[in-house]
Amino acid sequence: MAKKKIVVLGAGFAGVSATRQLSKALKNDAEITLIDRHSYQTSMTQLHEVAAGRVPFTNAQYDLQKLLGKRKNVSLVTDSIVKVDKEAKKVITEHGVYDYDFVLFSMGGEPNDFGVPGVKEFGYTLWSLEDAMKIKRQLERMVQLASVETNDEKRKAMLTFNIAGSGFTGIEMVGEMIDWRKKVARDWKLDESEITLNVVEMMPTILNTLDRKQADKALAYLRKKNVNVLLNHGITGVAEDHIVVSVGARGEEHVEKQIPSYTLIWTTGVQGNTDAQASELTETERGHRLLANDYMEAVGHEGKGIYVAGDVSGHMDPKSGRPQPQIVEAAEQTGHTAAHNIIAEIKGGEKTKFEGKYKGTMVSIGSQWGVAQVMGVRLTGFWAMLMKNITYLIYTLQLCSGYYFFTYLKNEIFNTEDERNLFRGHTSRRGNVLWLFPLRIFFGLAWLLDALPKLFGNASQSWMGSTLKISTFLKDNGGWLQTPAELKAAAGHAAADAASGASTAVHASTSDVTVQQALAALAKHGVTITDINPAKGITYEYGTVPAAMTNGVPHWMQSMMKVFMPNTETGYNTALFLQKFMSVVELGLALCLLFGAFTFIASAGTAILTVMFATTGMLTWVSLWYIPVAIALMAGSGRALGLDKWLQPWLQKVLGKAWYGTSRSIYKGK
Structure with a gap:
């Protein structure tokens, strides 16, 4: 069966939402052409922010290639509509002619001056x-x-x-x-x-x-x-x-x-787009909007594959006797209804009637204050603005666009000037990441000096001081990998070390249980140490033993470990692998930080690993500083005297082109 040809006129909220729905449902059944005079969708609800200089104009500009470019059955055309020949089923533009089986009018609206002079x-x-x-x-x-x-x-x-x-x-x-x-x-x-x-x-x-x-x-x-x-x-x-x-x-x-x-x-005021008048479809009595029936078909042209949606459409509400409101929710919902019914005509199925269901309204009055009514709940001030920002972010997620998600956060939350954002400027500061360079180098060295002894030397002498091998840690804290004979032997070794003056075993301990075992062994040989209780603080004091952040492995973690290490042999092999793997990971983190490559990922990984160590008894309180430092270095620290200055822009360019394609100011179809 030959593929159906669908032409969508207008890339507003209605046109884009309909195109996405048609493209997904008709992957092998239709060829869709989206025509708009611009190469982008305009976020109408953000234009006031651009006009008053709060955000760059790109914040209200959603490039169609980034929204739809990966869809093989969608062709983008930047052109203006001249005429729609309903008899020949052709859309005539300034620079081309497009045949159609179905056409969707979604050109949006335009201002209405009501004839006021001047x-x-x-x-x-x-x-x-x-x-x-x-x-x-x-x-x-x-x-x-x-x-x-x-x-x-x-x-x-x-x-x-x-x-x-x-x-x-x-x-x-x-x-x-x-x-x-x-x-x-x-x-x-x-x-x-x-x-x-x-x-x-x-x-x-x-x-x-x-x-x-x-x-x-x-x-x-x-x-x-x-x-x-x-x-x-x-x-x-x-x-x-x-x-x-x-x-x-x-x-x-x-x-x-x-x-x-x-x-x-x-x-x-708003009226229907005057370009739609070239279609010679039936207009409403007010606002030049194209009349639509319950299925969003053009009135007077039912069954001919002509649909309307968005601000240009005029579906009359039987209760109020007025067309549906010209708001984003109505535009998207009329677009979805029209797309659903086109799909039903092509693939077979039951058509659905349009029924406007609006969750609420939100009005921002400046960057920090607003009013809203969402699902019957009244919101004022900060909460109204928070809801509005969340709504925008949800829209970017619906578009499956990480690019516009982070662009919105950057322009609205993190890079705004003069305190013109929801959080009154507390989240926005264009700081010089050069000042993070010394901290990044110090942090990278900390990881390096922690990883090298584990890979090539004595793990008990690593930078963090109290870090043990994972196999030792599991035996000390897990219990099920250690037999009573092994516990007795461990105490004897600790006593022998103490007698020869090697008391470092005490300081290398990472749990109260291990320290007490060592103390008991030392006491048998007449060696006593006073004030040896682990110090629970975030600063290190000479002569004290830093306390672990948790007293051994939590029971829920032990249950998980027993699944992977049910017996001694499996446990040792797994522990040995984990020890080597984690040491390599630490070395990788150190090199990334030292050379400023992938610093966001490396710093985030550092924070996550530190939390993991802290919750399983493998980290002392004095090493807690790893987490806030890692969070601070996530602020683009690799872009100053680091490889990220060149690496990240190059990756963004390559990956963006691979994922979205090449954005252009004019699209000429496939």
Whole structure:
């Protein structure tokens, strides 16, 4: 059977989620072409962070090659839609023609200016990465010009920034500008009070799709942060140096006034993508959205392989009589429904109806505060922001993208400036890893001097002082590998050593039981040592015996060991192998640290090994410092005077290309 041809128009949340689902289910049954005017998916819910300069623009840019490049039945095309010929079943773009058996319209939405004069000419929308970058440049330009403007009125107008609309986008944008205002005032030597932030809203309330209690908390927070929330203010005109507003609630007499300003960020409404109008499909009465039935098929074209999803789609909710909301959850769910039903048509099966199930809403107001309602639970402040960050991370995991998972953590948590993150800057510091170089060398030498005696000399004289061979450790602490005759012989040897002045056996002991056995043997020969109880501290004092962190092997560990070492012969062989293996591992860790190669892995391995030793009685308290040092060295210590400076970028390049393929600014299909 010939493979079906599926064309997905638009790489937003709906288009990408549908493509992933189609690709997985139709590996050998379909060829999928994803067409978008950009080579990336835009994370719309992060554009305000880019516009206010909190994160780099790449944080809101998910390259399609990294998302879908490993899927052999998916072809990526960077192009603009011109027309969809439904009779010939062809998608016509500016640079090509694509046949289809099924087509999914998922081009998303675009801003709606409601016909207000001057918005297109002088307003700044926030609906694309290009929009966000334009706003960022405008904000920087106005502050820079105002810093040298001597005319007070013009200076005030330059530093007055208006956000039209109090929906999610508008409130999140002004929230980011609260943090931004503090930064630019310091950088350009301005008084923070000179920068005016206005939210201009024609309704008497803000965030009207949010729980009312949470919306009121958001309003109180904005006013606390000196944001002017101008309710019952409808914008009727926009000019280069001012906006015109009509002030008054419904039923009241309206008064028109001007607000001097050179910046208006327009976030008041969304409509269906006008590119979709070339399809000549049925639109809703409001917002140019394409009507969809319960199966996300285009109304009037049922059974012809034409589906719609995302913000451009208009599935009418029978309860409210309105289309599904234009939010990420709705986009993904409509995309999943459309993909499921296309799969059902190709492979056979029952179609499913779309049913919007939304877990909640989250609004960030700056980098540190927000409001949310998730599964009926209201969250405010830190907890709302924590939930929002977790949601983003979950999305990257759903994409199976470790690259974007760590990119998000880096840009949002670890590399942010001016304390503009969830943890108020405590997790973010761009420190110079050069200062870790001496510690890395010292730590590497510690491991080296511990490993070499085990491999080539006397293990009891290793760097850690109290480290024994694993075979000795098992006999001292395990018990089941040691017969009574062996215990008696061990005590006799200890006494002989003591009589000849070799009391180092006491200091080499790593458990209370072994020390007491040695003391008893010494006492028989008239040798006494006072104050020999193991010292339980993290500092070493001459003349004392460092105490082990645990008193022998825990019972749960002994049970595990007995499985692998059921008798003496097997135990000795296994212990000998473990001794050699662990010594080689320690030598490898030492070399990695000394040469600065794979230091993150080596340091993490050090911490893990140290914990293992500590919980099985093989480590003394004075060696506990290994763990915090290892954690500190995980902070890129090998990139300063180490091989990681060249090794890690090279590996990232090679492995990234092998796993994701080569990212490009323009994709031309296979």
